[in-house]
Amino acid sequence: MTEVQVAFSVAHAAEQADRALRAIAAEVTARMPLSLARAVEYALQGRGKRLRPVLCCAGYAAVRRGQDIPDAMWRLACALELIHSYSLVHDDLPCMDNDDLRRGRPTAHRVFGAPMAVLAGVALIPAAMGVLDAEAAALGLDGSARGRLVRELARAAGAAGMVGGQWRDLEAESEPVDAVGLERIHREKTGALLAVSLWIGGTAAGATPEELDALSSYGQALGLAFQITDDLLDVEGKPEVTGKSGGRDQALGKSTYPGLYGAARARALAEERVRDAIAALAAAGLDTPALVKIARHVVERQG
Amino acid sequence: MTEVQVAFSVAHAAEQADRALRAIAAEVTARMPLSLARAVEYALQGRGKRLRPVLCCAGYAAVRRGQDIPDAMWRLACALELIHSYSLVHDDLPCMDNDDLRRGRPTAHRVFGAPMAVLAGVALIPAAMGVLDAEAAALGLDGSARGRLVRELARAAGAAGMVGGQWRDLEAESEPVDAVGLERIHREKTGALLAVSLWIGGTAAGATPEELDALSSYGQALGLAFQITDDLLDVEGKPEVTGKSGGRDQALGKSTYPGLYGAARARALAEERVRDAIAALAAAGLDTPALVKIARHVVERQG
Numbered sequence: 001m002t003e004v005q006v007a008f009s010v011a012h013a014a015e016q017a018d019r020a021l022r023a024i025a026a027e028v029t030a031r032m033p034l035s036l037a038r039a040v041e042y043a044l045q046g047r048g049k050r051l052r053p054v055l056c057c058a059g060y061a062a063v064r065r066g067q068d069i070p071d072a073m074w075r076l077a078c079a080l081e082l083i084h085s086y087s088l089v090h091d092d093l094p095c096m097d098n099d100d101l102r103r104g105r106p107t108a109h110r111v112f113g114a115p116m117a118v119l120a121g122v123a124l125i126p127a128a129m130g131v132l133d134a135e136a137a138a139l140g141l142d143g144s145a146r147g148r149l150v151r152e153l154a155r156a157a158g159a160a161g162m163v164g165g166q167w168r169d170l171e172a173e174s175e176p177v178d179a180v181g182l183e184r185i186h187r188e189k190t191g192a193l194l195a196v197s198l199w200i201g202g203t204a205a206g207a208t209p210e211e212l213d214a215l216s217s218y219g220q221a222l223g224l225a226f227q228i229t230d231d232l233l234d235v236e237g238k239p240e241v242t243g244k245s246g247g248r249d250q251a252l253g254k255s256t257y258p259g260l261y262g263a264a265r266a267r268a269l270a271e272e273r274v275r276d277a278i279a280a281l282a283a284a285g286l287d288t289p290a291l292v293k294i295a296r297h298v299v300e301r302q303g
Numbered sequence: 304m305t306e307v308q309v310a311f312s313v314a315h316a317a318e319q320a321d322r323a324l325r326a327i328a329a330e331v332t333a334r335m336p337l338s339l340a341r342a343v344e345y346a347l348q349g350r351g352k353r354l355r356p357v358l359c360c361a362g363y364a365a366v367r368r369g370q371d372i373p374d375a376m377w378r379l380a381c382a383l384e385l386i387h388s389y390s391l392v393h394d395d396l397p398c399m400d401n402d403d404l405r406r407g408r409p410t411a412h413r414v415f416g417a418p419m420a421v422l423a424g425v426a427l428i429p430a431a432m433g434v435l436d437a438e439a440a441a442l443g444l445d446g447s448a449r450g451r452l453v454r455e456l457a458r459a460a461g462a463a464g465m466v467g468g469q470w471r472d473l474e475a476e477s478e479p480v481d482a483v484g485l486e487r488i489h490r491e492k493t494g495a496l497l498a499v500s501l502w503i504g505g506t507a508a509g510a511t512p513e514e515l516d517a518l519s520s521y522g523q524a525l526g527l528a529f530q531i532t533d534d535l536l537d538v539e540g541k542p543e544v545t546g547k548s549g550g551r552d553q554a555l556g557k558s559t560y561p562g563l564y565g566a567a568r569a570r571a572l573a574e575e576r577v578r579d580a581i582a583a584l585a586a587a588g589l590d591t592p593a594l595v596k597i598a599r600h601v602v603e604r605q606g
Binding site: 028029031035036037094095096113115116118119123126127129130133142144147151157158159160166168170171 | 334336339340393397399417419422426429436445446449450453457460462467469470471473
């Protein structure tokens, strides 16, 4: 690794993702029934961290060694935010976590009702596939590579990823899990989408299989760090900063990292995993400063 | 058109689709959490008509002029049944139509609870994309054609298709629609998936654009006929034959074809549309006897 001074800023990247997302949101809702379009737009707005599009583009940049990220790449990366937003809307549903507050605003089902929230969420899944495929075409990827992207995103969103993880998470309310079970939940529920965000960015950039492995591992490690931080914020965070109701995990009787390990050891575990993952990125010859910054941001965030 | 005596039987085709579906169901649930796998399998079982896989394979055969339908094609066609089954599970949810009976059995949420039904339904969407892509590869389709298939299925399942139609259908409970509005609901909610079933079958068979247009139009006409028959069965059908609770539409205050047109005119409308669509198939030079049989089956069914 050469010492590179990188101007990468997480906040600036999030703004770029936000700008692309506004354009994508307008396009995917253009032909929806008006009230459905309003619910979908609501689900995509709010002060999101846009972590997944940022990671996707950072994965691209890591492979392209800091080369400029084209507009189509930012637009492509929005597919990840569409899938993430669907999962938030569904996780908040009355029959799931029954949450009232998200991204500092009432949850979608509180504003539009549960049926609309279910449909707005589901509508985002095929919309994401469409965005991914179309923007990959705009980047010049061939049909076979585009198929690979869509397939991997579908896998991460499905039963082997987010859906399975959400299910295990719900089960864990009635039957608390041990550390192995908890890591599995979060590997599926959070890690799968983070890992595929980086994998998609890397694939769009023409990464080697070794580079893709390193990016995916970093995504999984970051997912764990993210989840531990979430657990800590649920206990220690301020709702006016996190934008979520606090103390939910305890109220639902969920196993958490601070609950299983204590706060200090949980945090140390997250940092260790991320450190290892970054070492693996460097070993694969990737350009890591942006990914290091994102990891620090994830662990140190207050909301 | 030459006069061909076709041995095609809707019941036999449904059995072949059922056999393929059992294999696909076992594969897609293999790596799911056990309880989620049970809910997904439940959603795929029951005495379904398997109309969409049958149409998909009939579309293939119509283009290939009665040539044998390969195993991979039956498996590919199951992707349509996965999407259809997701929509049934979600439409039955307490927050949607709140139905207790489906395919002669308790609805999924009655057996597994609403959270599991939401997740099992959503899990079927990416699973369908995966099956479609993998089996299209097994049939020898290139990456670009496979991408087209996945993209069109996503479009039919999404806000421009089933999700949008379901939303308009829910809205119609509080604000009854006229004939134009009703047709739009069913074009999106039912017609989009039927049309894309035929389109996918035709595309897998290497159809020309003209053939694909004729197949899609037939699918849309069949969707209308299907819906009119459904409306009539809701009024006149016996729950022990239809496998659904009867009189739901009236209870929910929904606009229906018999309600808007009267039973006789509604049925005549369905028959007229299907006749026109079949004429268009013949004009495109397609092999139509199986599609004629399916149309007759759809209109004359008792459940």
